[in-house]
Amino acid sequence: MLVAGLGFAGIYAAIVLRLIGLGMASDDHTAALDSARAQISTARPDIVDRNGEVLATDVKSSSLYAEPKRILDVDEAVEALASVIPEMRGDDSVRRKLASKTGFVWLRRELKPEQRAKIFRLGIPGIGFMDENRRFYPGGATAGHVLGTVNVDNQGISGIEKTIDQDMGLVELRNLGIVPDRGIEPRRLSIDLRVQHVVRDEMLEAMARFRAVAAVGIVLDVRTGEVVAMTSVPDFDPNHPEQALEKQNMNRATAGVYEMGSVFKTFNSGLALDSGKVKLTDTFDVTPLQFGSQRIGEFHSKGHPLSVTEIFLYSSNNGSARMALRVGSQAQRAFFERLGLLKRIDTELPEVAAPLVPKGLSDVSTATMAFGHGISVTPMHTAIAGAAMINGGRLMPPTFFPRTPEEADRLAVQVIRPETSDKMRYLFLQNATSGTGGSGSKAAVPGYRVGGKTGTAEKIEHGHYNAGKRFNSFLAAFPMDDPRYLVLTVLDEPKAEAGGEGPATAGLNAASAAGGIIRRIAPMLGVMPRYDQPRPAVASN
Template sequence: MTDVNYSLTGFDLAGGDRHNPAGRAEPRIRVNARAAGALAMGKARLLVLMSAFTLGFGAVGLKLVDATVSFGSKEPGAAQAVARTAPTSRADIVDRNGVLLATSLRTASLYADPLLILDAAEAAQQIATVLPDLDVRQLTADLSSDKRFIWIKRNLTPRQENDVFRLGIPGIGFRNEERRVYPQGALAAHVVGFSGVDNNGLMGIEQAFDSRLKDSGEPLRLSVDVRLQHVLRKELAATVQEFSAIGAAGMVMDVKTGEILAMVSVPDFDPHAPPAPQQEQDTDPRFNRNTLGVYEMGSTFKIFNTAMALESGRVRMNDMFDATRPIRIGRFTISDFHPENKWMDVADVFKHSSNIGSVKMAMELGPTAQKEFMGKLGFLKPASLELPERGWPMVPNPWREVNMMTISFGHGMSVSPAHLLTAVGGVVNGGIMHPATLLKRDKPADIPGTRIISEKTSDQMRRLMRLVVTEGTATKADAPGYIVGGKTGTADKVKGRSYAGNARISSFAGAFPMTDPRYAIYVMVDEPKGTKKTYGYATGGWVAAPTIGAIVSQIGPLLGVKPQDATRPEVMQALAIRPIVPPAHGAQVAAVPASLQTGGDGD
């Protein structure tokens, strides 16, 4: 056996310890080699044992953490997928100027593992102190179940999350999610729509562009302008209140591009808490009257009947039509709201909104030509618009002579306001109809369009539509400086299989400035009631026309439309039905005479 000598630290083998000045020799320690090996082996085994314990307890700890976070599931992997899968982000939605309409914010959602809840009733009571909108009885039942994962409430506020956390209830936890937020509230609810708690679009643009909003981080830019939305919504709400109506709708469109600059349907709703769909669509806040609703449009349809007749070449502006007596066909009688009882030219038929004259103009073409023209306007299929809420037009089949007659003045065929406004844009802008869109057009050169009438017919229609505002049934639609033109409409509503005598749609469809139209505008009021101020009338001239005037006066400056003096010779000449003879030298030019009817008592 070999001995090994070890010196202790601090010893000087040659001269003694540096702390021992006497230099006395200290004893040396002699260690057996076999004992040293055993000692080293024991240390190694201890390290292995400690490592094993550490790994074992670590695995148990990780398992407990995993169980606490994911709660396990009776369906393998289900709870883990719920707890670990991060929610998909949705892109922002903005208006044409970049104003935020919809965005996503991180939130916390509250969940529980009922098998870890010690006292379900007590836990439910405690949670309800922070979240009082929860049903305590239902929550108690849920917490008493044998499930391993339940949602208690999604998308908590930071305060709610903190307050629940402070309760310290074992078995409940939070999961990071996203919540869709709509900074403008109800302002554009029917356009933007809303998404559900799982971030899936359920209505409007949110639904129509669900994949795009999930897959792209770039904001989706709409064509609407929140400034115009505010004006339109405010005036529609005021009109509904004044005339005790059940609802209203309105739109503003750029006739050069087809962009919808404003779209409002009232009543509306808060997209953060959308109401459940109602069976009665007329009072359903989620029902979009502009796109999903289809209606008989009344005398606003005379815009298209007149354009069709003039475009055909079979009717000229100075042609005369006998409106001295009603038209009888079968058991039906067609008469005028305010009979003029005289022969009328096209301008008089349009200005006085004569049903009789309109029918006789349509008779010059016949049912087949009328149906073909309505198809060219897009009235035989849903409107071309990026919303899932689009209604199918209701058209006669077969399309007979009696249908042709009633359609000429806006009855017997139902379309949506979106259909109507798109066609009006094409009539006034030189004859090219651009499909309506809720997306901002970035490349004007690529705007699609279909010619529906000639430039000559379009020019004639602009003059006729201006005449209705200066001398006809829509004098209250005039907005000084903005040269408004258009056509009023009043139609009894169809309820069931017959017309309701006490329920009507009052509307106005038009454009401005009529010297060079850039914007089309439409307002519809659903079931208005006459007032003392309107002498009991609730027609388009009394209800919708004043609303149009108020709207145009406010949005004209926002759109950058330069006011014009309607009495300037060049303006009068551009909109005169017949050529204006220049006055003698030194004479003053008289203004176009205004209607003596203070409210427009017809359509």
């Protein structure tokens, strides 16, 4: 009896010592929990579109944690947890965490509600739950590349989410232990969710119809520089941020650089006409130019000299090259610099690539850049410079946040004369009007006076142009008598439409996609059709 009594006394003494130890450690555990809460509980502002529609918001979710010093039996705890989350049974990291001497460890973030309920009913000592903010994107992939995404700690890691962290100093606040969890005003974007949906829908349809590997669509307010919509497909759902790491889901609109091809004839024509050395009625020889072993070909050869208007309509490479050579290499480089084509775009989106530009000046580089070869820029570069060509000659940086006309006026830089911009609007309208012979007639939408310029560029592979792989684009604007919006559509490696009417040129695919977008978004944006407008008249020199 004496031995048995001593045995029970020893057992009770061990239990008492363990309880005392746990009680003395409680302050440490509380501090660890408080530190974890400070790292994850900072709320983020809602992100809404220009009309107040929610694009991103915080929702509450539960995460599973452990206080290893409170775990009585590690093996028993692992088995109990594995009965709800089976993959924990073979996960050595879980066992190591529970066997450690730290005050706090995460076991599983963002539990499903039914998992939380089942684990709670198990009543495992040292296991708890913490409510934290989780980002939710109601539109899924609709505006994925614009919004970006957050990590498991609700910190912005890409897109506008990352910009918001930087602008509001959320990371600094979190590091200081300041956790604003309410009362944060929503951040309004310039994006119109309705237009964004249409652009993505049309580009996905065009991508499937013409069997392209990727597509880009941009809608820009030419008066303010606001990005009304921007899509790059394939894209990703920010509710599943791991999708953003897949190579094919990159943001081609601002983070990819490409030779844009003949849409650059827009800038070349603006350069030539604004220089005063070229008039609309001037004619140029369009026979092939030869620079050593390099020969400039002609896709739409007419076999006779062409006027500046005809060079634009028929997209003549040699005519464009001769226009650029008349103006000169130095003037061309200076003009491209004024248009922002030689540097990274200054905008709120973090994912912006720098252009690839020839280092030296030469006749051959001047000639090829006239039709968009030898210089690689992002589609957004093209859209911004294109807007300046038709909005009166004012260049302004693109913005993903609302901008008033007064703010736009303060930021705008005059890059071409207003009268030159008038001539560019004339060329745009001629090129997309049925019956003029222009390459952009597929983009025409009755009542909206659409104008634009096609671009069909061969892609470079292993240092050589591959005629079988093209990068097609269409730079459009409407209504051309008083431009409000610019639309840029891009198709990467499109194929001829099955049973279609011709080859895989931009006039047949990218222009068609632009027309589909304009037809659907114009009423949404308050641009009403007019059917009393005459055909474009011949512009003055």
